Amino acid sequence: MSAIKKQIHLGAHFPGVNNTTVWQDPESKSQIEFDSFVHLAETAERGLFDFFFLAEGLRLREHRGRIHDLDVVGRPDTLIVLNALASVTTHLGLAGTINTTFNEPFELAKQFATLDHLSGGRAAWNMVTSSDAFTGENFRRGGYLDRADRYVRAREIIDTARELWDSWSPDALVVDRENGVFARREHIAQVRHTGPQFDIDAAFTVPRSPQGHPVLLQAGDSDEGREFGAAKADAIFTVHGTLEAGQAFYSDVKGRLAKYGRERDDLKVLPAATFVLGDTAEDAEERADAIRHQQVGPQTAISFLEQVWGRDLSEYDPDGPLPDEDPTDDVNITRGRVRHADPVQVARDWRERAESKGLSIRELIIEVTTRQQFVGTPAQVAEEIDSYVQNDASDGFILVPHITPAGLDEFVDKVVPILQDRGSFRTEYSGTTLRSHLFGSDSAALNHPDTEREGVRAS
Ligand SMILES: Cc1cc2nc3c(=O)[nH]c(=O)nc-3n(C[C@H](O)[C@H](O)[C@H](O)COP(=O)(O)O)c2cc1C
Numbered sequence: 001m002s003a004i005k006k007q008i009h010l011g012a013h014f015p016g017v018n019n020t021t022v023w024q025d026p027e028s029k030s031q032i033e034f035d036s037f038v039h040l041a042e043t044a045e046r047g048l049f050d051f052f053f054l055a056e057g058l059r060l061r062e063h064r065g066r067i068h069d070l071d072v073v074g075r076p077d078t079l080i081v082l083n084a085l086a087s088v089t090t091h092l093g094l095a096g097t098i099n100t101t102f103n104e105p106f107e108l109a110k111q112f113a114t115l116d117h118l119s120g121g122r123a124a125w126n127m128v129t130s131s132d133a134f135t136g137e138n139f140r141r142g143g144y145l146d147r148a149d150r151y152v153r154a155r156e157i158i159d160t161a162r163e164l165w166d167s168w169s170p171d172a173l174v175v176d177r178e179n180g181v182f183a184r185r186e187h188i189a190q191v192r193h194t195g196p197q198f199d200i201d202a203a204f205t206v207p208r209s210p211q212g213h214p215v216l217l218q219a220g221d222s223d224e225g226r227e228f229g230a231a232k233a234d235a236i237f238t239v240h241g242t243l244e245a246g247q248a249f250y251s252d253v254k255g256r257l258a259k260y261g262r263e264r265d266d267l268k269v270l271p272a273a274t275f276v277l278g279d280t281a282e283d284a285e286e287r288a289d290a291i292r293h294q295q296v297g298p299q300t301a302i303s304f305l306e307q308v309w310g311r312d313l314s315e316y317d318p319d320g321p322l323p324d325e326d327p328t329d330d331v332n333i334t335r336g337r338v339r340h341a342d343p344v345q346v347a348r349d350w351r352e353r354a355e356s357k358g359l360s361i362r363e364l365i366i367e368v369t370t371r372q373q374f375v376g377t378p379a380q381v382a383e384e385i386d387s388y389v390q391n392d393a394s395d396g397f398i399l400v401p402h403i404t405p406a407g408l409d410e411f412v413d414k415v416v417p418i419l420q421d422r423g424s425f426r427t428e429y430s431g432t433t434l435r436s437h438l439f440g441s442d443s444a445a446l447n448h449p450d451t452e453r454e455g456v457r458a459s
Contacts, residue, residue: 005423008389009235009268009396009438011053011095012044015404017070018055019369020274022294022402031073031404034084039405041085044092047412048426050437051093051124051215052085053237053398054078058099059135061336063303064312068336079111086119093434095124095217100153101131102139105160106202112214113165113206121210121433121442126217126237129154129225134335151224156197158216158232163191168208183207211442215434217270230256234438235268237398241372246271246393268395268438274402275374275381277410288375291402292366301362304369307334308343308350318362322351371400381411382418389424 015021016031030036041052057075061068078096085094094115098108108125116123129150136144145153172187193200218229219237229236230253240249246269254264276291278284296304298318306313309323310330316323327343354364374381388394401407419425429437436442 006390006395008385008419008425009270010044010047010049010425011051011093011237011270011396011398012040012047012049012408013053013055013272013398013400014040015401015407016055017057017073017075018400019070020295020371020400020402021070021404022291023073024294025403027403027406029405032076036405037081037085038088040401040408041089041092043406043408043412045089047408047416048429049092050396051095051122051434052082052089053095053126054081054097055126056097056099056128057336058102058130059138059336061334063334064306068334069300069303079115082123083115083118086115086122089119089122091122091429091432091437093122093124093215093437094119095126095215095434097126097128097219100127100129100157101145101150102136103157105157105198106164106200106204108157109161109164109204110206112161113204113209116209116211116214117206121435123209123211124215124217124234124434126219127154127158127228127233129220129228132336151220151228153197154228155232156195160191160193160195160198160200162213163193164202164204165208165213167191167204168206170208170212173207211433211435215438226253227256229253230262230267231260233267234435235270235395238269238271239371241271241273243388243391243393246388247391250392250394265439270396270398271372271394272400273372273374273385273397274400275411275415277376277378277381277414279377281376281380284375284377284380288373292370295402296362296366296369298362301365303334304365305361308346310343316361319360322347322354322361322364372397378414379418382415382422385415386419386422386424 014037022028044052056078057071060071060075078098082094082096096115112123112125131145131147131150167189169187172183173181174184175181188203191200191202191204215234216232217235217237218225218233220228221238236253238249240246250269253267253269257264257267276284276288278287301318302313302316305316305322308327310328310333313323327347350364350368353359353367359367374384376384385397389396399408399411401411416425420427430440431437431442433442
């Protein structure tokens, strides 16, 4: 009998305000109306995906003092959307990106436990650590967190949330047909947490949820980010897309698990990926090229350049060469977006690349902003995705369609059946919780080494 193949895990990223989204396509619909969310979620569930995924931007980005073109469509609240989706789906995981800098652990623990209850065990939290002062201006404590402390706070928020989730023992809630539903007080612990970030004395309000803890995702690529993911997360969302970069990242983060008493399979690595399908390889390449030109129009190309150069470059021709002079120090030209660490070096690299290949500004920006893309016939795309997973460059992908909300339809109709024929993707959901889709068992949270901790004491 042949060995069971490594299984592919798939997430469906709601495209929203991504740089990859093509809004001028006649097929593009609202990113606010519930129908759009329902469409993508139902498609993902039809395709037996592990989860639906929402990113988060807490402040609309600004470029040259105006709200960024992509952000004018707005960003609705992640958790409210996911709770609404719980009612129209049955198996699909519901993953929300929620910031650990600007929120409080009690509030988040309560919200994710509630989502886990309402969805029957399908909640996931992508713990992001953006800590910039521009975003902070939206909050009471605007800009207070030193960047160096972003993971200090993130670790403590997760530890505190876990103490809260664990404070109701699994048998605290009793459903008695004659006497109704009640909780056994002695099975609910008072949580007293004292740390540098939080000082809490709380009786948690939500009974233990179906997964115990929501599935935890991490996105953040620094050494500290990777360490945080290895210590705390069930999956890492990354942008390391090419086979070689993927393999290097995969082996790096999996190599960090042992010191936390974790196995290599306890953490899934899921890069973002886009895809373009065609009837032939040439047809797909042509479509991909047309899409890239839609994603990076002449104006977008110039504003990307301005983010590096830090000044108004509107006098430049997008179809002409890059500016000769080096960038300025204006870090405020684009706000709410990470600026390149060393703009002068980035500018020099881009100029060199453009000169050696004879690229215009727009062509260069298309090259440097193209993320991992699977381009080809459905069979080619299925083969490539499978090869990344079987060769340990990833455990699957979070797919980012370029059309809202119908961009995933043809992937589910054409690529998923081929992945299933290859024996690399499920043909039905075997469990009901997200943890069971990812790990084949519901009990991983209970076994997680971090669940035994100080700070939870029976009252
Ligand atoms: C693939 C990926 C996706 C991310 N998505 C979001 C997001 O939706 N919202 C957000 O506020 N931050 C997001 N982040 C930012 C990270 O959470 C983190 O704050 C940032 O990368 C800085 O951490 P680092 O220095 O470890 O990379 C994302 C990062 C990565 C790598």
